[in-house]
Amino acid sequence: QQNVQQSPESLIVPEGARTSLNCTFSDSASQYFWWYRQHSGKAPKALMSIFSNGEKEEGRFTIHLNKASLHFSLHIRDSQPSDSALYLCAVTITGNTRKLIFGLGTTLQVQP
Amino acid sequence: GGIITQTPKFLIGQEGQKLTLKCQQNFNHDTMYWYRQDSGKGLRLIYYSITENDLQKGDLSEGYDASREKKSSFSLTVTSAQKNEMAVFLCASSKTNTGQLYFGEGSKLTVL
Numbered sequence: 001q002q003n004v005q006q007s008p009e010s011l012i013v014p015e016g017a018r019t020s021l022n023c024t025f026s027d028s029a030s031q032y033f034w035w036y037r038q039h040s041g042k043a044p045k046a047l048m049s050i051f052s053n054g055e056k057e058e059g060r061f062t063i064h065l066n067k068a069s070l071h072f073s074l075h076i077r078d079s080q081p082s083d084s085a086l087y088l089c090a091v092t093i094t095g096n097t098r099k100l101i102f103g104l105g106t107t108l109q110v111q112p
Numbered sequence: 113g114g115i116i117t118q119t120p121k122f123l124i125g126q127e128g129q130k131l132t133l134k135c136q137q138n139f140n141h142d143t144m145y146w147y148r149q150d151s152g153k154g155l156r157l158i159y160y161s162i163t164e165n166d167l168q169k170g171d172l173s174e175g176y177d178a179s180r181e182k183k184s185s186f187s188l189t190v191t192s193a194q195k196n197e198m199a200v201f202l203c204a205s206s207k208t209n210t211g212q213l214y215f216g217e218g219s220k221l222t223v224l
Contacts, residue, residue, distance in 0.1 A: 006154075032211040043116075043215040044155070044202070051210070088154060090211060097209045098143050098162055099170075104154035 002027050002093050006103035014111055019076040021106045023089030028067050032092040034100070035063065035074045039085045047087075048074070079110045114139035116216035118203050124222045131190045133219045135203030144186040145204040145213060148172060148197075155202060161186055193223045 003026040013019050021035075032051055038044040050056050050063045050072065065072040076083055086105045093099040116137045125131045137144065143162050147155040147170075157170030159178035167178050175197070177189040186203060200220050204213040 034211050036213075040152075043217050044213075045215070046212050049211065086152060092209075092211045097211065098206065099157065099160065099168075100145075100211045100213060101157065101171075102147070102155040105152075107152075 002030065002091055002101045004089060004091050004101050004103040006087075006089055006106050008106060009104070010107040010109075012109045012111060013079050015079060015081060017079050017110075019079045019083070019108060019110075021074045021076075021087050021089075021108070022071065023073065023091075023103055024071050025091045026070065027091075027094050028070060029094040030067070030091045031094070031097055033063070033065055033072050034090040036088040036090060036102075037085045038088060038105075044086075044088060076108075079108075081110045081112050084108055084110050114141075114214070116203055116205060116214060118201075118216040118219045120219060121217070122220050122222070124224065125190075125193045126224055127193060127195060129193050131193050131221070133188045133190075133201050133203075133221075135186045135188075135216060136184055137186075137203075137205040137214075138184065139205055139207065139214060140183070141205035141207045141214070142183070143206045143209075144180065145206070146170075146176075146178060146186065146188045147202045147204065149200045149202055149218070151199075158188065158201075190221070193221070195223045197221065198223050
């Protein structure tokens with residue numbers, strides 16, 4: 001049974017700061033790792049994914065994955081007020097990658 | 113591009129009532145999902161379907177039924193509404209098996 005945990009639960013940072021969000025999972029054989037972002041009152045949208053150990057950068061966003069440590073993270077460089085949202089990490093189930101399990105989320109507020 | 117349409121956007125029912133939420137997608141995706149989101153927190157999987165007439169239970173399926181009569185539509189029924197299941201219900205679809213889901217805007221359930 002996949003168990004996905006996120007930390008911190010909420011975070012307030014000043015504009016321009018570097019922000020780090022964390023996610024742990026319980027199954028080291030998991031294959032696909034995602035971060036979704038949900039602005040208030042809106043639908044969650046896929047933000048970034050990583051499928052193998054290491055790092056992946058897209059613009060101001062970077063994902064790190066360490067399967068041995070059962071941990072992946074999202075880092076936001078030069079945080080903007082528009083980044084304020086609920087960030088959800090998600091991991092697929094080993095042997096059934098159509099089943100996606102989400103964490104409880106981290107609420108990020110970026111203050112101008 | 114495509115869109116996922118959930119109806120109704122707001123649903124109010126009485127305790128013990130049977131209530132149905134509907135979801136339509138025009139992505140032509142094979143897999144569809146129903147998630148429940150409580151108080152703006154994480155998503156919990158209720159049901160998913162990998163093709164027409166297929167149903168797979170998620171971790172939160174008790175108290176719910178689902179139906180996938182067409183590839184483009186997926187409905188969710190709350191069999192006996194309870195006050196502790198007031199939440200936003202999110203429908204999603206996916207083409208791949210790598211965890212990239214496309215979500216609708218949600219249906220908010222209120223139980224009186």
